[in-house]
Amino acid sequence: MTETAPKTAAVIGAGPAGLMAAEVLSAGGMAVTVIDRMPSAGRKFLMAGRGGLNLxxxxxxxxxxxRYGAATAHLEPMLETFPPRALIAWADGLGAETFVGSSGRVFPKAMKASPLLRAWLARLERQDVRFRLRREWRGWSDNAAAPDVTVLALGGASWPRLGADGGWTALLKATGVEVAPLRPANMGFDVDWSEHFRARFAGRPLKNVALRFGRDGARGDAMLTRYGIEGGAVYALSSALREALAQAKPITLEIDLRPDVPQLEIESRLARPQGKDSRANYLRKALGLSPMETNLLRETATPPERLKSVALRLTGTQPLARAISTAGGISFDALDGALMLKAMPGTYAVGEMLDWEAPTGGYLLQACFSTAVFAARAILDRLALPRGIEPRFQP
Ligand SMILES: Cc1cc2nc3c(=O)[nH]c(=O)nc-3n(C[C@H](O)[C@H](O)[C@H](O)COP(=O)(O)OP(=O)(O)OC[C@H]3O[C@@H](n4cnc5c(N)ncnc54)[C@H](O)[C@@H]3O)c2cc1C
Structure with a gap:
C-alpha cells in the first residue's frame, strides 16, 4: 500500500506570524517549509524582546x-479564534510563563524573547518544519514546484535591517492585490526645539503626563529626543497625529504636565509670592517643576498657570524605518474569509503585512499570532486535514 504524499505548504517569512502558521500547519500533517531572507528566524521578535516582550x-x-480601530470588525473573528488567553497558554507550553504588569500588559517572566524563540524553533524542528534561510522570495512565477498552499508572512516595513522592508508591496500590487500605502505607526514626531533646549534636554523623559489631541487622549510617559518627542503616550496617539499631519502642518499636541493636580490648586499654589527666589526656584517650590519642565514652559511660551495645557507644535512624523510598526498593508477586501488572496488562489497572508494598526501594549504581536492561527486552521479545514495534534491552543 502506498501512502499519499503530504500536502505541502511554503511559509514565507520567519517572524512570529510565519512561525505560528508553520506550527499549526505542520501539526495538521502538512509538510511545511519556512523561507526567510535573513540568516536566522524571528529577528524583529527578538528585538521586541529587548523591551521585555509585551506579548x-x-x-x-x-x-x-x-484597539484595532477601523480593522476591529475584520480582526475580531481571528482574535476570538486565538485570544490573549490562548496565547498565554501557548507561551506557557513553551516554558515561557507570563505575568501581568501593572498596566495590564502581559510579559514572559524572562522579559525577553530568546528562551521562548529557542523552545519554539526546537518544537518546529520536532514537527519536521524545514527552514530555508537566506532565501529571497520574489513570487512563484519562476518556480515549477509550487507548494499546495503558500502563506505570506512578510511583515511591515519598520526597522528594515531586521528583514521586513515592505518590498512585497510592488509584487502583490502587480498581481492585482489592493495594498493600502505603508505608513509609520507607533513612532516619534518632529518638534523644532531650540538648539539650547535640544542640547540640554534631549533624552530626558516626561513622566506621567497626559497628552491630548482633539478628542483623543493618553496618559503615560514621553521622551524628549533630538528630533522631537516619542514614547508610550505619544505612540498611543500616533495614528491620529499622523493622519492630521498628512492634512496640515504643523499641528498642536497638548501636554498636561500635572494631570493629577486640579487647575484651581495650581492657581492657588502660584498665588504665593515669589519673594527672593529665582523664577526656576519659585516654580520648583510651588509646583515641583524640574528644570526640564520649566524650560519646556519657556520653550513653548507657556505661562506656569497653563502647565496643564502646554501646546507643543509637531512639524512632522519620524520615518517608517524608525517606527515600531506599520500601518497600511494588504486590504481586507483583497482577502477572502480565510485570509486567502482573492487574486492569488492558494496564497494566504497573515501578520503585520495586513492593513491594520494598533497601539503598543501587546496588540501587535497578538494580532500577528491570531491571524496566523486563523488562516492556518482555515487551510487545514479546506484541505480536510485534522486541526492539529495538540489541543494546546484551545482556550
Ligand atoms: C523595536 C520594536 C519593539 C517591538 N516590541 C513589541 C512588543 O513588545 N509587543 C508587540 O506586540 N509588538 C512589538 N513590536 C512589533 C512586532 O515585533 C511586530 O509586529 C511583529 O514582529 C510582526 O510579525 P510578522 O511575523 O508579521 O513580521 P516580521 O516579524 O517582520 O517577520 C517578517 C519576516 O519576513 C521576512 N521577509 C520579508 N520579506 C521577505 C522576502 N521578500 N523574502 C524572504 N523573506 C522576507 C523578514 O526577513 C522577516 O523575518 C516591536 C517592534 C519593534 C521594531
Whole structure:
C-alpha cells in the first residue's frame, strides 16, 4: 500500500506570524517549509524582546478588540479564534510563563524573547518544519514546484535591517492585490526645539503626563529626543497625529504636565509670592517643576498657570524605518474569509503585512499570532486535514 504524499505548504517569512502558521500547519500533517531572507528566524521578535516582550494584554476581549480601530470588525473573528488567553497558554507550553504588569500588559517572566524563540524553533524542528534561510522570495512565477498552499508572512516595513522592508508591496500590487500605502505607526514626531533646549534636554523623559489631541487622549510617559518627542503616550496617539499631519502642518499636541493636580490648586499654589527666589526656584517650590519642565514652559511660551495645557507644535512624523510598526498593508477586501488572496488562489497572508494598526501594549504581536492561527486552521479545514495534534491552543 502506498501512502499519499503530504500536502505541502511554503511559509514565507520567519517572524512570529510565519512561525505560528508553520506550527499549526505542520501539526495538521502538512509538510511545511519556512523561507526567510535573513540568516536566522524571528529577528524583529527578538528585538521586541529587548523591551521585555509585551506579548499581549490582559484587558477584557471586547475592550481588546476595539484597539484595532477601523480593522476591529475584520480582526475580531481571528482574535476570538486565538485570544490573549490562548496565547498565554501557548507561551506557557513553551516554558515561557507570563505575568501581568501593572498596566495590564502581559510579559514572559524572562522579559525577553530568546528562551521562548529557542523552545519554539526546537518544537518546529520536532514537527519536521524545514527552514530555508537566506532565501529571497520574489513570487512563484519562476518556480515549477509550487507548494499546495503558500502563506505570506512578510511583515511591515519598520526597522528594515531586521528583514521586513515592505518590498512585497510592488509584487502583490502587480498581481492585482489592493495594498493600502505603508505608513509609520507607533513612532516619534518632529518638534523644532531650540538648539539650547535640544542640547540640554534631549533624552530626558516626561513622566506621567497626559497628552491630548482633539478628542483623543493618553496618559503615560514621553521622551524628549533630538528630533522631537516619542514614547508610550505619544505612540498611543500616533495614528491620529499622523493622519492630521498628512492634512496640515504643523499641528498642536497638548501636554498636561500635572494631570493629577486640579487647575484651581495650581492657581492657588502660584498665588504665593515669589519673594527672593529665582523664577526656576519659585516654580520648583510651588509646583515641583524640574528644570526640564520649566524650560519646556519657556520653550513653548507657556505661562506656569497653563502647565496643564502646554501646546507643543509637531512639524512632522519620524520615518517608517524608525517606527515600531506599520500601518497600511494588504486590504481586507483583497482577502477572502480565510485570509486567502482573492487574486492569488492558494496564497494566504497573515501578520503585520495586513492593513491594520494598533497601539503598543501587546496588540501587535497578538494580532500577528491570531491571524496566523486563523488562516492556518482555515487551510487545514479546506484541505480536510485534522486541526492539529495538540489541543494546546484551545482556550
Ligand atoms: C523595536 C520594536 C519593539 C517591538 N516590541 C513589541 C512588543 O513588545 N509587543 C508587540 O506586540 N509588538 C512589538 N513590536 C512589533 C512586532 O515585533 C511586530 O509586529 C511583529 O514582529 C510582526 O510579525 P510578522 O511575523 O508579521 O513580521 P516580521 O516579524 O517582520 O517577520 C517578517 C519576516 O519576513 C521576512 N521577509 C520579508 N520579506 C521577505 C522576502 N521578500 N523574502 C524572504 N523573506 C522576507 C523578514 O526577513 C522577516 O523575518 C516591536 C517592534 C519593534 C521594531
Amino acid at each position: 499581549t494584554h490582559s484587558e477584557p476581549l471586547d475592550i481588546f478588540v476595539a
